[in-house]
Amino acid sequence: MMKFFLYFLLFLGFNHVFVSCCASKMDALGIEDRTMYAMIHRAANQLQKKYNLSLMGQGGASDIENKTTEISASFETNRLLSIEEARTILLDSVDIFLTIINNDLDHRPYLQYYPFDVQGLDIAIFISNKDYSTPLHPDLCVASLRRGMIKYCTRDPENKNDYKSEICETYEKAIQRAEKIKMRSGQ
Numbered sequence: 001m002m003k004f005f006l007y008f009l010l011f012l013g014f015n016h017v018f019v020s021c022c023a024s025k026m027d028a029l030g031i032e033d034r035t036m037y038a039m040i041h042r043a044a045n046q047l048q049k050k051y052n053l054s055l056m057g058q059g060g061a062s063d064i065e066n067k068t069t070e071i072s073a074s075f076e077t078n079r080l081l082s083i084e085e086a087r088t089i090l091l092d093s094v095d096i097f098l099t100i101i102n103n104d105l106d107h108r109p110y111l112q113y114y115p116f117d118v119q120g121l122d123i124a125i126f127i128s129n130k131d132y133s134t135p136l137h138p139d140l141c142v143a144s145l146r147r148g149m150i151k152y153c154t155r156d157p158e159n160k161n162d163y164k165s166e167i168c169e170t171y172e173k174a175i176q177r178a179e180k181i182k183m184r185s186g187q
Contacts, residue, residue: 032066032110039104040073043097051089053077053125067112071101072122078130083152083167084181086125086143087174090150093123094171118171122146137164150174 029037037058044055057074081089101107101116108114124144127135135141137154141163144151148171156164169177 030066032062032068032107035104035107035110036060036068036071039097039100039107040071043093043100044073044075046096047075047089047093050092051077052079053089056126057124062110063112066110068107068110068116068120069112070120070122071097071116073097074124074126076126076128078128078132080129080135080139081125081127081143083140083143084178086127086140086152087150087178089125090123090143090145091171091174091178094118094121094145097121097123118145118148134160136160145171148172 040058041055044053044058047053048055053075054077055073056076057072059072060068061070061072062068098116098118098121101111102114112120122145124142126142127140129135134155136157139154140152141155142151142153144153150169150171152167153163154165156162
């Protein structure tokens with residue numbers, strides 16, 4: 001039986017899902033969970049400083065042998081993002097997470113496979129207006145990466161529980177598009 005723990009990246013029409021974990025609950029977790037959460041927090045601290053993203057959810061999944069198969073984090077920002085900005089942040093987030101995960105010797109014995117790769121990451125950025133309301137189409141309301149697929153969504157103004165548009169691209173295609181934009185801008 002697969003063990004799932006603290007998996008909080010469901011959006012399901014809600015504006016935000018907030019997660020908190022008490023210190024006493026963290027003490028009850030096994031070493032594999034504590035080291036995973038420590039890695040998530042190190043990555044989240046870098047993303048907070050670099051992009052002003054706030055961690056709002058974290059978790060993952062493991063197999064029957066308690067080996068980490070997936071690491072998940074959701075973030076919030078109250079700054080509207082273009083698809084290009086969201087792509088840049090997601091790609092940089094992947095780099096930050098994978099660097100931390102693959103260099104963490106404490107958690108390495110608990111990884112299902114090493115090196116850990118983008119297929120095991122689940123990252124979501126929930127976007128809100130300055131007043132914390134949900135932006136409506138054509139502005140993005142969420143950008144996410146799951147199992148190597150990136151999705152950019154806008155909220156339908158007529159049905160606020162549904163998306164008006166969902167644009168998908170593979171992780172590899174996102175890298176290519178980001179490189180083209182860098183080349184055009186001369187960076």
